[in-house]
Amino acid sequence: MLAGAALVLAITGLSSRLGPGLSGLLAVFPVLGSVLAVFSHLSAGPAATIRLLRGMVRGFYAFIAFCAALALGPLPSPAAFALALAAAVAVQAAAMWLGRHRH
The missing domain is CATH 1.20.5 (Single alpha-helices involved in coiled-coils or other helix-helix interfaces)
Structure with a gap:
């Protein structure tokens, strides 16, 4: 959760330089991928996380x-x-x- 929050805060801090389109795109995918990967790994193990990331x-x-x-x-x-x-x-x-x- 802290890593996801840090990514969102960093992207939000850079949003004036990145513009609304790019900052919106960057906020979604890294945060989504990192949070899902961590929870997938903790709940189902590394094989499930690999399948998740390949599917993404x-x-x-x-x-x-x-x-x-x-x-x-x-x-x-x-x-x-x-x-x-x-x-x-x-x-x-x-x-x-x-x-x-x-x-």
Whole structure:
């Protein structure tokens, strides 16, 4: 909890230099990942923590696709979010398929 709080305070302190977009992005992922990893390790052990972190990394590809699709241009909100959702689902499916067939 202290590490998570320290990360949030550090990012909040730098937010005027980083801007709202970057500071918001940086506040979520390191804090989320560090807190989940610690609690996962304590409750289920190192193997579960490795699975958690691998899953988070694979999920970030879909999140990137979602954000990139939203940034494509001026679409009405329902269409923009439908496109972003379709892109995220497609990227997540591809990441899962590649993860199973990489050997």
